Every structure is written in structure tokens, then in C-alpha cells.
Amino acid sequence: xxxxxxxxxxxxxxxxxxxxxxxxxxxxxxxxxxxxxxxxxxxxxxxxxxxxxxxxxxxxxxxxxxxxxxxxxxxxxxxxxxxxxxxxxxxxxxxxxxxxxxxxxxxxxxxxxxxxxxxxxxxxxxxxxxxxxxxxxxxxxxxxxxxxxxxxxxxxxxxxxxxxxxxxxxxxxxxxxxxxxxxxxxxxxxx
Numbered sequence: 194x195x196x197x198x199x200x201x202x203x204x205x206x207x208x209x210x211x212x213x214x215x216x217x218x219x220x221x222x223x224x225x226x227x228x229x230x231x232x233x234x235x236x237x238x239x240x241x242x243x244x245x246x247x248x249x250x251x252x253x254x255x256x257x258x259x260x261x262x263x264x265x266x267x268x269x270x271x272x273x274x275x276x277x278x279x280x281x282x283x284x285x286x287x288x289x290x291x292x293x294x295x296x297x298x299x300x301x302x303x304x305x306x307x308x309x310x311x312x313x314x315x316x317x318x319x320x321x322x323x324x325x326x327x328x329x330x331x332x333x334x335x336x337x338x339x340x341x342x343x344x345x346x347x348x349x350x351x352x353x354x355x356x357x358x359x360x361x362x363x364x365x366x367x368x369x370x371x372x373x374x375x376x377x378x379x380x381x382x383x384x
Contacts, residue, residue, distance in 0.1 A: 200234045211235050214256050230256055238319070243268050243295055252293055252323045258316035259292040271299045274363060280304050284360035287384075289339040289375065294320030294332065296363055301332040304361075309334040310342045340372035347378055359384050 196215070204210055213234035216226055239254040243264050254260045261267040274296065278286070280303035288297040291309030293316050301307040301324070309332060311317050320334045335342045350357045362384045364371060 196233055204234065211239055212237070212256070226257055243271070243299075251326070252295060253319050253326070254293055255315045255319050257313055258319050259313070261295070267295070271296055275299050275303060278303075278361045278363070280361070286361040286363065287343065287359050288363045288365075289343065289371075290364065290366045291320060291334065292316050292365070294323050294334060296365060297332050297334070298324060298327055298329050300361070300363065301329045305331065307332045308346075308359075310337060310339045312336070312338050338372070339366075340375040340378075343375055343382075344378045347382060358382055 200213055203213060212232065214230045215233050217229045217231075218226070237255070239260075240251045241254060241260070241264055242251050252260075261270075278284075278300060280286070280300065282303060282305060284304045284306075286297075286300050286304045286307045288294075288300060288307060288309040291297050291311045292313075294309050297307045297309040297320065309317075309320055311320065311334070314336050317334045317336045320332075324330075324332045324334075335346075347357055359382060362379050362382065364379075
């Protein structure tokens with residue numbers, strides 16, 4: 194009840210608000226956004242700029258996707274990760290827990306191939322669209338748990354050394370950290 198007044202009070206006080214979603218969550222868990230969302234105002238997603246890509250230099254961010262909240266510091270952090278990776282254009286890179294693909298796309302600009310993994314389907318949809326929008330064709334994204342996708346991919350590659358042993362693995366895990374299976378697979382891959 195009173196949703197129109199609620200939206201009006203927010204947008205009149207905060208004119209920069211782009212979207213408002215209503216999330217109904219009656220589950221007694223630590224999950225805040227459970228996917229039961231209803232857009233009640235504005236655009237279906239947010240747009241933000243990080244870095245300078247050849248296409249439209251922005252990223253679409255849907256409401257269930259993870260995103261760093263400080264784009265200025267994010268660009269500095271991602272640029273530092275890119276520098277530490279030491280990419281020359283010939284490397285295969287994995288970006289685990291990739292979200293909407295921001296780190297993946299930073300790396301793809303300097304790598305031969307980048308693979309991103311994220312458990313949230315909407316985030317992977319955003320990652321694929323962000324790659325397309327920014328003119329990046331050497332990034333591939335997988336929906337799933339990193340601790341399931343990475344070992345499966347590793348085992349499927351058999352004797353293909355380039356695929357079994359990537360040059361770089363970037364990890365930006367959730368607060369709980371990396372799963373033990375994921376960590377042991379990374380060690381076997383010997384990046």
C-alpha cells in the first residue's frame with residue numbers, strides 16, 4: 194500500500210535515483226535479494242562507466258548482479274590487477290566470481306582469451322552484453338559455481354595444455370571466500 198507515495202518521496206528527494214525495485218523476501222536467511230523483485234520505478238538496470246573501452250564505455254548492471262560501489266577506486270584496483278597480471282596478448286585467463294564481467298573485460302583487452310564464471314545468471318547475461326557492447330570478442334562466460342565449473346572444465350580438457358594450464362587466474366570471491374575444491378583445482382592448473 195502507498196507505493197506511489199513512497200516512490201514519489203524518494204524521487205523528489207533524491208532526483209538522481211535511476212531505479213527502484215521492490216523485493217518481497219519472507220525467508221529467514223541471510224540472503225537479502227532473493228530474486229522476487231518487481232521494478233516499480235525507472236530503468237530496468239543501472240549504467241556505470243569504468244575505464245575506456247572501444248565501444249560504448251559503460252556497463253549495464255541488473256539488480257541481482259554484484260558490482261563494486263566505488264567506480265574510481267574500482268578502476269584503480271582493476272588497473273593494478275591488470276598490471277600485476279603482466280599480459281602480453283598471448284595469455285589465457287580465468288576470472289572467477291566475475292559478476293558482470295568488469296575485471297574480465299579489463300583483462301580481455303590485453304589477453305588472448307578470458308573465461309569468466311559467476312553463479313548469478315543475471316550477472317552472466319550482463320557480462321555477455323557488456324562484452325558485446327564494448328566490442329570484446331575474446332571473453333566467454335559461464336553460469337555456475339566456480340568450484341564446479343572450473344574443475345569440470347579442467348577435467349574435460351584432457352591433454353590440451355593451453356586450456357588445462359591458464360596463464361592467469363583472477364579471483365574476486367564472495368565474503369565467504371574461495372571454496373576448497375576451487376582452490377585445489379587452481380593449484381592443479383598451475384597458472
